[in-house]
Amino acid sequence: MKIFFGTGNPNKVQEVSAILKRYGIIVKQFPIERVEIQADELEPVARFSLEMVKNEIPGPCFVEDAGLFINALNGFPGPYSSYAFKKIGNRGILNLMKEVTDRTACFKSAIAFLKPGENMQIVVGETFGKIALEIRGSGWGFDPIFVPEESGQKTYGEMTPSEKNEVSHRQKALKKLVNLLDVETNR
């Protein structure tokens, strides 16, 4: 089956396509000017983004919003992760975490999915871990400073794409999306 992914981020398209390909799902980028609202959680951001374009989508479509929630920073940068990354980067987060002992964090992904004429559905994936003491590896966004619990000591940025896709928040949300699609197609 084919599904549209409303995003302007080519990194996400690549990552999402690689994961959904395993399930025989072909991802078509649907390049939208997303309207993201300011909210404390990801779900309303994803919901609102899709609401704004729901009359334009050419078929089953989803949008995804992701964020890094750092406990010692009260959840910052959360839904504002891409803005915070652009402005203060990994270095800025590490500066905020200097002398902070609780380095636990959670990377979350929220997906809003809509099949034209049906109700919107939201699924969420979470990967718990901690903030590294320094930037390690490459990858995009906060990948080089996030160490998922499942990985031992590697940051997302030190993993191969397929290693990251085994444990990532995005992969967990996408699996739930696939479950929704199964329900859809078996009806």
Add this chain to the structure above:
Amino acid sequence: MKIFFGTGNPNKVQEVSAILKRYGIIVKQFPIERVEIQADELEPVARFSLEMVKNEIPGPCFVEDAGLFINALNGFPGPYSSYAFKKIGNRGILNLMKEVTDRTACFKSAIAFLKPGENMQIVVGETFGKIALEIRGSGWGFDPIFVPEESGQKTYGEMTPSEKNEVSHRQKALKKLVNLLDVETNR
């Protein structure tokens, strides 16, 4: 004359009322669930907020969005100032500014104004200054760490409300709003 101010922030209502009273303008709070979008600048945030409620406003109405733009942080926290304040506070900003020599910053206020049946208008006020080396005084938001150029050495937080209102970004935007209103009433 009477004007509606769409906001949920009582601090803003108080500050705005004190300034507009001088011009014989009475401010009525119009308590709205504002939808704020994610954007790099304030103007689209204010515009969008007002667009979302324009069919509900009971008369001439404005919304205001303000933010602290720090040059060394590429404009962070900017339109996300209230979120950043809630999450990392003044202490977080000072941590990001450790060992940073360029402490210049700008506090901006954008006002979107709409008279039912007319086109929306946007005005902006800016106050340039620098980020203090420590938290000084009281006040709300980032007031205790922002030293406006016009003030000598005092932070917004060390000024009396009327001292702050002499130099503040919000007062500058409100003066421009008053000019718009004059144009309106002289027509």
